[in-house]
Amino acid sequence: MAKVDGHIHTPFCPHGSTDSFEMYIERAISLGYDAITFTEHAPLPANFEDTTPDRDSGMDPAHLDDYFRVLDSLKETYRDQITIRTGLEIDYIEGFDKETADFLEAYGPRLDDSILSVHFLQYEGKWDCLDFSPDVFGAMIDYYGSVDRIYQRYYETVLQSISADLGPYKPKRIGHMTLVKKFQQKYPATRSFTGEINRILQEVASRNLELDYNGAGFVKPLCGESYPPKEIIQQARSLGIPTVYGSDAHTASGLDQGRSRMDV
Template sequence: MKRDGHIHTPFCPHGSKDALNDYVETAIRQGFREMTFTEHAPLPEGFIDTTPTKDSAMELSVMEEYFHTIQQLQKEYKQDVTLHLGLEVDYIEGFEKETTQFLNEYGPYLDDSILSVHFLNHKQNWYCLDYSADVFEEMIAMFGSVSAVYQAYFHTVYQSILADLGAYKPKRIGHMTLVHKFQQKFPCTKDFSAEINEILQKMKLNHYELDYNGAGVVKPLCGETYPPAEIAAKATALGIPLVYGSDAHSAKGIGQGSEQIQL
């Protein structure tokens, strides 16, 4: 069954305002029969969004409306496509307790979910690594090198797998090579194969799925899936389930990168 397991919605503050029906009908036209809406979960209590636009995630105040809207959509399209209610949850080191409290409250209502790393800490300053090339360049200056940013990112992804976030912790790791987003402008010369293999081994041990994310294909400074094909092949060889995700933030983003993905 053709599935897209990573889709955003009009509830995303940095996405489009395309109607949810447009997302679903675009997916149906492309042959998808299973979809998960994974809107950015509210950031943990006490964490301040450091992006210039402060629009990384939903506000907690709209969570009930989001749930209700997706549940209504499930009923509307139940004859055409299987829709799952989900969230993309940020793993932010040091905020495990707050994230667990959030998941304990809202996790029982979820059909599916993703755990992703977007924010990295350096000397008590937080940076959203995929916000823009300018912010990534600032991170390079602060962390000391491109490879230092990569090291911090893969360390944090590894920590996200180890973290105890309670019974409703997501079991799919989102775009595990998101740090590659600006690689054509800021290439990394250090090989991180050992760190990536360690992440995959830990995922296998903990029975995690991997988000095989097509969004990087359409990012002009990336040009590849998250993760790239060779890492996806290693995951498959280890028996880690791969779930295609368009990471669409608009209706036209449905299916993006899927032509480069073999499942």
């Protein structure tokens, strides 16, 4: 079976490292990977206000052409050593379906692969990047009323992302579907959300989508498991859902993170 990493960030990430593409690629080769997908955070919709302190959740749209150009060149340089795929991690932001579909219509033809993820949640007109920090998550609890309500809202939004009409270039892989658990050791939920997770998996299966099997949670000090954890991956596979390992690396050293503890 080919060794693949389907979720890697790049020096184009405004909140990542400046490690070069070559550093990522050379490390992937040294680790025995057959194929990797660079999935940089796509630019957020122009009329959406990023609520993170540095407003750096998505790539600067002015850099998109350079991103594609660099990857085209690297594919050629390394073609005999590793398969490199051009991708983006697209944010699903509730209410911005048209803007996202328009973006994908414009840039989808240049993508080999892509991921659809939920990072931002809306509560009574206020937006939060739920995985930004424990402090942000803690503040969310104050107005949501409980951790469980944040989880409920997150899973509802993931379900919406799966069924959203984002056009022919909609990503086929759902990113880190349990990202809401990033700070679970500090802010645990009181229930398992089995019903919500079952509905998500059924919808993913019915639409022939894939799941990002994301190792980053293992290196997050308040998480301690993959996104999603192994039992959900086993359930997904029983439904015929393909799963793709993703390191979600934001540095070259982050490649392969969590993999040894995952069923890949």
